[in-house]
Amino acid sequence: MSRPPRVTDLQIDEAARAVFLAQGPSAPLQDIAKRLGISQAALLHRVGTKEALMSRALRPVPPTALVLLEPGPKDTASIEDQLLEALLHHRDFLRQLVPWLFVLHYSALGGARALHLETPPPVALREGLTKWLTRAKRSGRVDLAQPRVAAEALCGALEARCFNAHVGGSTYAPGNDEAILRQLIRVLMTPKEAPTRVRKRTTR
Incomplete structure (x- = not known):
């Protein structure tokens, strides 16, 4: 046999x-x-x-974006580009996670709460992003009043797009993810620029 x-x-x-x-x-x-x-x-x-x-x-793994955010802002790239890269990593993670959550929700397990995760991935990403933005603010690289609010806005918008795309495809989440996220970043924060020198007028 x-x-x-x-x-x-x-x-x-x-x-x-x-x-x-x-x-x-x-x-x-x-x-x-x-x-x-x-x-x-x-x-x-x-x-x-x-x-x-x-x-x-269907147990989710930690978001890959956390690996990018952990070291803090780098001097070798713009704040906008670094943030966009992390958010696009998280978008790919959410596209995988959302269908899993639907299956768990309708299962005998009763949803994602049954997985007994110490920190759910969306919460972990918010915390990691808040810390990253706080460091960017303290280093003087962005003009940002409340890093936590900005993190909530970015993550919430991204989660909504991924959820809507799963439910209704591009009809429910129109537009290009990268372009929309970049524009949202620019709305929420402004990189600090060197102060403009005022040229004194000389009198003759």
Whole structure:
């Protein structure tokens, strides 16, 4: 008798994620097992329960934007460009996360709260962005009254676009993400410029 194929935890999570996203939380475990080339019994032996598998497969990882924000503002690039890069990283993360949250919401788990995350990704990003903007303000590189409010506005706008795009596509989230985010950054903050010297008028 041939030995059953050995699958990794990563392969299990990827297969489960694909099936749950395609069929929703009611997807049968048999479909996941078939995708992996193993029996349903073997799959259950590895994961315990369907709920445990769903929680594991759809558990979000920390936003990649946090890695960019952690060192603080760099002197080698403009504040606007650095901020835009971090926000676009977070946009890609949210495009992945939003569909997962929909599946969890309609599952027996009762939504993302069942994942027992110490700090949900959107909250972590707000905190990281607030710290980054505060450092940019203290270094004198931006004219910004309240970094936390600016972080809330940027994250909220981005989350709304990603949510609307998932629900209704480009019709619900028209326009180019990068162009809209860049314009929003310019509305919320102004890079500080060197004071303009006033030329004295000489009398003859």
